[in-house]
Amino acid sequence: MEQIFNKAQGFIYKNARPLDLARWQYHFEGGSKDAVLKSLSYYQNEDGGFGNALEPDSWNPNSSPIQTWVATEILREIDITDNLNSIIKGILGYLESGQNFGGKLWYNSIKSNNDFPHAPWWHTESDTCHNIFNFTANDYNPTACLAGFIIRFSDKKSELYNLGCRIAQEAVEQLMSDESQNDMYTLLCYIRLMEYIVEASATEIIDLVSLINRLQTQVKNCITTDTKEWEISYICKPSQFFNTNGSIFYPDNEEIAEYECEYIIKAQLEDGSWDIPWRWNEYPDEWAISRNWWKSNGIIINMLYLRGFGKI
Numbered sequence: 001m002e003q004i005f006n007k008a009q010g011f012i013y014k015n016a017r018p019l020d021l022a023r024w025q026y027h028f029e030g031g032s033k034d035a036v037l038k039s040l041s042y043y044q045n046e047d048g049g050f051g052n053a054l055e056p057d058s059w060n061p062n063s064s065p066i067q068t069w070v071a072t073e074i075l076r077e078i079d080i081t082d083n084l085n086s087i088i089k090g091i092l093g094y095l096e097s098g099q100n101f102g103g104k105l106w107y108n109s110i111k112s113n114n115d116f117p118h119a120p121w122w123h124t125e126s127d128t129c130h131n132i133f134n135f136t137a138n139d140y141n142p143t144a145c146l147a148g149f150i151i152r153f154s155d156k157k158s159e160l161y162n163l164g165c166r167i168a169q170e171a172v173e174q175l176m177s178d179e180s181q182n183d184m185y186t187l188l189c190y191i192r193l194m195e196y197i198v199e200a201s202a203t204e205i206i207d208l209v210s211l212i213n214r215l216q217t218q219v220k221n222c223i224t225t226d227t228k229e230w231e232i233s234y235i236c237k238p239s240q241f242f243n244t245n246g247s248i249f250y251p252d253n254e255e256i257a258e259y260e261c262e263y264i265i266k267a268q269l270e271d272g273s274w275d276i277p278w279r280w281n282e283y284p285d286e287w288a289i290s291r292n293w294w295k296s297n298g299i300i301i302n303m304l305y306l307r308g309f310g311k312i
Contacts (some may be wrong), residue, residue, distance in 0.1 A: 006207070008272045010274035011299060015292040019036070022039045027300065036078050043067075048089075048090030062112045063100070065110075071091065072192075107128055109124040118283070141185045148164070148197060151165060151196055187241070190215060192213060216249060222240075225256055243305040
């Protein structure tokens with residue numbers, strides 16, 4: 001395992017952007033949260049939202065809900081829970097402004113993406129609430145997570161908090177009434193909504209037990225259990241949803257979750273990274289850069305998974 005770690009570390013130091021280097025150092029080298037926050041802050045715009053290729057597949061400098069969602073995931077990753085944190089306050093301001101919001105959902109994709117290098121799935125002819133992976137109208141990616149973020153961090157006496165609660169209730173109602181399987185990205189946003197609600201001690205706004213039961217069923221159904229597909233297709237692995245055996249989703253997926261540890265170990269490339277199972281069709285120069293950003297992110301995710309399962 002030492003060799004796997006060292007190779008991963010080498011790739012990070014040679015290729016990662018400062019944000020991902022700071023994340024690596026925080027998780028594995030005793031680095032500080034402040035260093036991560038400082039690097040993250042450079043992606044935040046004056047309106048409080050995030051852009052500037054924080055999501056490496058979209059080089060749009062303008063704030064967007066998806067790129068802001070990525071910021072919330074990094075804050076969560078390093079356990080930032082202070083609602084007075086300036087980055088959190090900025091995000092709440094962006095969400096409260098109504099920018100990129102259609103009254104029910106935050107837009108999954110925004111038209112200004114087209115003006116900058118981007119992956120084809122972020123191209124859109126209009127601001128839209130469709131999920132670009134399955135093109136389902138009224139999709140709650142990233143809205144469910146952003147609503148949870150509001151519930152977790154905003155003032156419970158504010159109109160913004162009331163908005164978050166209303167959206168959360170609508171999101172859960174749709175999840176419970178629709179028997180179709182959500183894609184892995186939307187499903188993760190629902191998981192975050194559930195987690196934020198629990199952390200905010202706001203479980204009275206939803207039926208938590210029913211939500212957890214539905215999420216457990218959908219997670220199990222979403223994970224690709226045919227491991228032959230893992231090497232040739234863009235599939236869903238347990239690490240999309242959890243990275244420790246203490247997760248509520250682990251018992252139903254124990255065998256495949258343990259297998260992912262083996263897969264991570266055997267699939268590491270010689271340069272210390274793991275392959276990225278997608279490509280851009282255009283902007284080859286920018287894609288070459290984004291690919292290494294994605295690889296650095298993937299290294300952090302894989303190493304945290306191995307650590308969470310006691311492998312390193």
